[in-house]
Amino acid sequence: MKLGHVALLLVILTWTGWYLSDAVQVSTNVRNLILIVPTATIVLLAVLFELLRQISYALGWIKSGIDRSSRTECAERKQDQIDILRGIVLLGMLGILVFSMSTVGFDVGVFAFLLVSLIILDRRNILGKLIFAAGFTFVVIGGARSLLPFPMHTIIL
Amino acid sequence: MLDVNALSSALISLASDPQIWVMMVAGLFIGLIAGSIAGVSTTMAMAICLPLTLYMEFMPAIMFLTAIFTGGGFGGAVTSILMGIPGTTSAVATTFDGYPMTRKGQHNEALGLALAASVIGVLIGYAVLLLIVAPLGRWVIRLGPAEMLMVALWGMTMIAMLGGKSLSRGIIAGALGLLLGTVGMSTSGYIRGTNDIPFLLDGIPAIPAMMGLFAASQLFTLIGAGFLIEDKTARRADYRKVLSGFRSVFRHPWEQIRGTLIGVFVGAIPGVGSSVGNLISYAQAKRAAKNPETFGTGDPRGVIAAESANSSSEGGSMVTMLALGLPGGGGTAILLAAFAIHNVPGGPGFINRNIDVVYTIVVGNFIQAILLIFAGLAFLTVAGNMVRVPLTWLIPSVLVLAVFGAFAVTGDASGPMTLFVFAAIGWLMKRYDYPIAACVVGLLIGRMVESELIRTYQISGGELSFLLTRPVAMAFAILLVLSLLQPLFVSGFRRFLQARSAAR
Numbered sequence: 001m002k003l004g005h006v007a008l009l010l011v012i013l014t015w016t017g018w019y020l021s022d023a024v025q026v027s028t029n030v031r032n033l034i035l036i037v038p039t040a041t042i043v044l045l046a047v048l049f050e051l052l053r054q055i056s057y058a059l060g061w062i063k064s065g066i067d068r069s070s071r072t073e074c075a076e077r078k079q080d081q082i083d084i085l086r087g088i089v090l091l092g093m094l095g096i097l098v099f100s101m102s103t104v105g106f107d108v109g110v111f112a113f114l115l116v117s118l119i120i121l122d123r124r125n126i127l128g129k130l131i132f133a134a135g136f137t138f139v140v141i142g143g144a145r146s147l148l149p150f151p152m153h154t155i156i157l
Numbered sequence: 158m159l160d161v162n163a164l165s166s167a168l169i170s171l172a173s174d175p176q177i178w179v180m181m182v183a184g185l186f187i188g189l190i191a192g193s194i195a196g197v198s199t200t201m202a203m204a205i206c207l208p209l210t211l212y213m214e215f216m217p218a219i220m221f222l223t224a225i226f227t228g229g230g231f232g233g234a235v236t237s238i239l240m241g242i243p244g245t246t247s248a249v250a251t252t253f254d255g256y257p258m259t260r261k262g263q264h265n266e267a268l269g270l271a272l273a274a275s276v277i278g279v280l281i282g283y284a285v286l287l288l289i290v291a292p293l294g295r296w297v298i299r300l301g302p303a304e305m306l307m308v309a310l311w312g313m314t315m316i317a318m319l320g321g322k323s324l325s326r327g328i329i330a331g332a333l334g335l336l337l338g339t340v341g342m343s344t345s346g347y348i349r350g351t352n353d354i355p356f357l358l359d360g361i362p363a364i365p366a367m368m369g370l371f372a373a374s375q376l377f378t379l380i381g382a383g384f385l386i387e388d389k390t391a392r393r394a395d396y397r398k399v400l401s402g403f404r405s406v407f408r409h410p411w412e413q414i415r416g417t418l419i420g421v422f423v424g425a426i427p428g429v430g431s432s433v434g435n436l437i438s439y440a441q442a443k444r445a446a447k448n449p450e451t452f453g454t455g456d457p458r459g460v461i462a463a464e465s466a467n468s469s470s471e472g473g474s475m476v477t478m479l480a481l482g483l484p485g486g487g488g489t490a491i492l493l494a495a496f497a498i499h500n501v502p503g504g505p506g507f508i509n510r511n512i513d514v515v516y517t518i519v520v521g522n523f524i525q526a527i528l529l530i531f532a533g534l535a536f537l538t539v540a541g542n543m544v545r546v547p548l549t550w551l552i553p554s555v556l557v558l559a560v561f562g563a564f565a566v567t568g569d570a571s572g573p574m575t576l577f578v579f580a581a582i583g584w585l586m587k588r589y590d591y592p593i594a595a596c597v598v599g600l601l602i603g604r605m606v607e608s609e610l611i612r613t614y615q616i617s618g619g620e621l622s623f624l625l626t627r628p629v630a631m632a633f634a635i636l637l638v639l640s641l642l643q644p645l646f647v648s649g650f651r652r653f654l655q656a657r658s659a660a661r
Contacts (some may be wrong), residue, residue, distance in 0.1 A: 002589065002601065004585060004588060004589070005585075005588075005589045007585070008582075008585040008586065008589060011582075012329065012333060016333070016336065019336060019340070019349065019350045022350055022352075023347075023350070025345055026347050026348060029347070030614065030619075031343075031345040031347070031611050031614075032343065032345065032347040034607070034610050034611055034614055035335070035339060035603075035606060035607040035610050036336065036339060036349070038404055039332050039335050039336050040332075040336060042328060043329060043332045043333055043336065046325045046328045046329045046332070047329060050325050050326065050329065053325075054173075080381065082381075082432055082641050083380045083381030084380075084556075086380050086381070086631045087377045087378075087380045087584070090380065090553070090556075091373075091377065091577075091580065091581055091584070094556060094577055094580060095577050096561075097573075098560060098570065098573035098574050098576065098577045099570075099574065099577075101226070101570065101573065102425040102569075102570050110560075112559055113553065113556075113557065114554070114557060115486070117552070117553035117556070118549065118550065118553055119550040121380065121548075121552065121553070122547075122549040131549065132308070136554060136557070139411070140557060140558070140561060141568050144561050144564070144565070146567050147205070147565070148564070148568075148570075149470075150564070150565075150568040152564075
């Protein structure tokens with residue numbers, strides 16, 4: 001049983017259950033629930049089926065062949081634990097960037113994200129990465145400023 | 158069917174105005190660049206360029222916008238093929254085989270294939286428009302909510318069944334996408350699932366969510382690899398291979414023709430458009446293939462099916478726009494706005510009033526398709542080198558571009574936040590082999606499906622027998638059920654064959 005898969009299924013199960021109850025609380029009118037109730041029911045049943053399958057697979061109730069689908073293109077096979085850890089850190093960095101860029105400035109946020117991410121992925125040539133991060137930030141901020149009609153909070157550029 | 162006088166008038170108009178040609182070339186390059194940047198969609202590029210057309214004559218303005226449309230149709234394929242990230246919603250199916258071709262070192266061939274399929278798709282799409290604009294327009298208007306609902310559900314079901322290898326995971330991804338697509342205020346005025354977050358009132362921003370689901374699932378699974386293509390010699394941008402890919406389209410004429418016709422037909426249905434057309438075309442190509450198991454592993458036929466459909470859908474969407482004044486999608490809606498800017502009213506009487514304009518648009522788009530070959534080849538010399546950049550540099554850079562693309566869509570932090578949330582979900586879904594495309598399509602059409610379902614319910618009074626009076630809807634409903642049951646049929650048939658061979 002893969003814990004990541006079970007976590008994904010539990011997230012889907014929880015969100016779908018919450019969304020269904022939220023929709024029912026808003027109104028029980030058929031125009032509100034005509035799509036949500038049947039679709040949410042299908043999702044809940046399919047998730048429960050998939051969870052049961054994962055548990056059965058882990059307990060050896062069913063043969064491993066039933067889970068062949070997850071072995072075909074699963075990135076787990078291709079990536080080692082260090083790569084997965086790097087991915088999690090990079091995802092966390094992305095989260096910090098998107099939630100802080102309007103506070104710390106788009107320029108500072110992007111530069112910091114780029115520099116730290118580049119170093120996490122490969123520690124060689126730090127000076128080159130520093131120059132690249134600064135140059136890329138300059139080009140992206142300049143390009144976005146000239147293309148987009150929205151205000152962008154920046155500290156330096 | 159052909160109006161010779163209008164045709165000759167269109168040719169004279171195009172030949173005598175050099176501004177039209179300049180605008181077409183400029184529009185093609187803008188479309189190619191916009192389409193290839195995830196988040197900066199063709200529609201957005203057209204919207205940004207719309208004010209510029211105020212300073213142009215009517216025909217150069219329309220040719221400029223349709224050239225962006227045409228260029229963007231192919232531009233969306235570039236990142237789909239090179240990075241597995243669709244530049245536009247209509248390039249989703251191109252990733253299925255285009256990106257695996259890149260990983261196998263066949264990116265030059267894949268780009269050539271996509272270019273040829275796009276050019277031929279546009280040519281045939283507009284040829285069909287020229288011949289059947291009036292009758293098809295009249296037929297499309299007869300499609301009611303039940304038919305639109307069934308077409309949309311059929312397209313999504315097929316992709317849920319095709320994208321993954323497990324029926325339950327396909328259903329989870331597709332149905333979850335549909336639910337996500339209904340978050341926010343419904344067309345009936347009910348507010349669901351917003352958790353008091355203001356930007357969710359308009360629903361989950363679909364483009365940032367799509368970028369998160371696709372970009373993350375590709376980029377995060379690439380961590381640890383050195384380059385997109387491991388073989389160093391295969392990384393070069395090679396014109397001969399691009400041209401070889403270009404020519405190889407002619408070895409698969411049925412995939413091209415079928416995809417083009419599906420694109421024209423589905424593109425003509427307002428609200429469905431090229432987003433669903435490329436998926437249906439891909440699914441049909443896979444279904445009709447003698448060796449469907451090669452689809453998804455870098456089969457050129459998959460690229461041809463997807464690209465031919467999304468390019469020809471431009472002609473299809475023009476049918477309803479010109480014949481009825483109904484835009485099939487964002488691009489044609491902007492064209493309609495450009496008509497209004499130049500005091501040319503659209504609507505059902507447009508063709509009869511402006512047949513020479515219709516012919517000029519059609520012939521102009523033929524020329525654009527030819528110009529696209531040269532503009533596309535020039536563009537590929539730059540874009541094709543993307544595979545030579547080390548992934549340790551490319552991954553963070555593309556993530557930053559995706560963040561800005563998401564910001565460009567919403568104009569505030571809601572886009573990047575949506576991108577992040579769906580990046581996490583997309584990575585997990587990719588790791589455990591859920592068909593992400595089904596989730597994305599569900600998200601894109603969720604609101605439309607709900608609206609059409611409500612209308613169908615209101616018209617039918619809740620009676621299922623209503624469907625029996627709608628043969629087209631019934632046909633699509635049957636196709637939907639067959640699509641759902643197909644994996645069971647196939648596995649049952651395989652078991653039967655295995656049992657028979659074992660008995661021998």
